[in-house]
Amino acid sequence: MQTVTLKVEGMSCGHCVNSVEGAVREVGAEGKVNLSAGEVTVAFDESKVTLQAIKAAIEEQGYDVA
Amino acid sequence: MQTVTLKVEGMSCGHCVNSVEGAVREVGAEGKVNLSAGEVTVAFDESKVTLQAIKAAIEEQGYDVA
Numbered sequence: 001m002q003t004v005t006l007k008v009e010g011m012s013c014g015h016c017v018n019s020v021e022g023a024v025r026e027v028g029a030e031g032k033v034n035l036s037a038g039e040v041t042v043a044f045d046e047s048k049v050t051l052q053a054i055k056a057a058i059e060e061q062g063y064d065v066a
Numbered sequence: 067m068q069t070v071t072l073k074v075e076g077m078s079c080g081h082c083v084n085s086v087e088g089a090v091r092e093v094g095a096e097g098k099v100n101l102s103a104g105e106v107t108v109a110f111d112e113s114k115v116t117l118q119a120i121k122a123a124i125e126e127q128g129y130d131v132a
Contacts, residue, residue, distance in 0.1 A: 014128075015081030062080070 004051060005041045007066035008033075008058060016063070023057040070117060071107045073132035074099075074124060082129070089123040 011020060017033045020040055024031030029044035031054075042054050055065045077086060083099045086106055090097030095110035097120075108120050121131045 010079075012078035013076075013082055015085065016079055019081065 001043060002046055002051075003041060003043045005039050006055065006058070008038055008040050009064040009066065011035055011038060011063060019061045020058055020063060023061045024054055027053050027057045029054050067109060068112055068117075069107060069109045071105050072121065072124070074104060074106050075130040075132065077101055077104060077129060085127045086124055086129060089127045090120055093119050093123045095120050 008020060011017065011033065012035075014035075017035055020033050021031045024040065024042055028049045029042050031040045031042045033040045040058070042051075044051070044054060058065050074086060077083065077099065079101075083101055086099050087097045090106065090108055094115045095108050097106045097108045099106045106124070108117075110117070110120060124131050
């Protein structure tokens with residue numbers, strides 16, 4: 001299990017939090033957004049999902065991952 | 067049919083637009099949000115729904131209506 005904190009641009013409200021955390025969950029990882037910091041901390045099993053796939057899932061929701 | 071533009075505080079993203087327009091639709095009116103202006107223009111039939119009910123529906127979504 002690995003934990004990484006990603007900078008996410010464009011999250012502005014509780015709906016955004018739900019979108020991002022939901023996207024992370026859908027690819028089989030766990031995500032916790034810190035809205036004021038503009039960050040999401042993701043925990044994932046490297047044998048099951050790549051960090052690249054997690055970033056792609058967040059970007060698909062319309063947010064930029066730094 | 068009456069058209070009123072309301073000032074709504076707290077709308078920050080596309081999800082907020084959907085929430086507010088959806089809430090207005092649910093009480094039988096039509097709403098169009100202008101996100102950058104922080105406004106929603108609502109069109110409604112006074113014999114079917116009151117402006118008060120429209121405001122209440124928006125506030126139920128967590129936004130302040132001025």
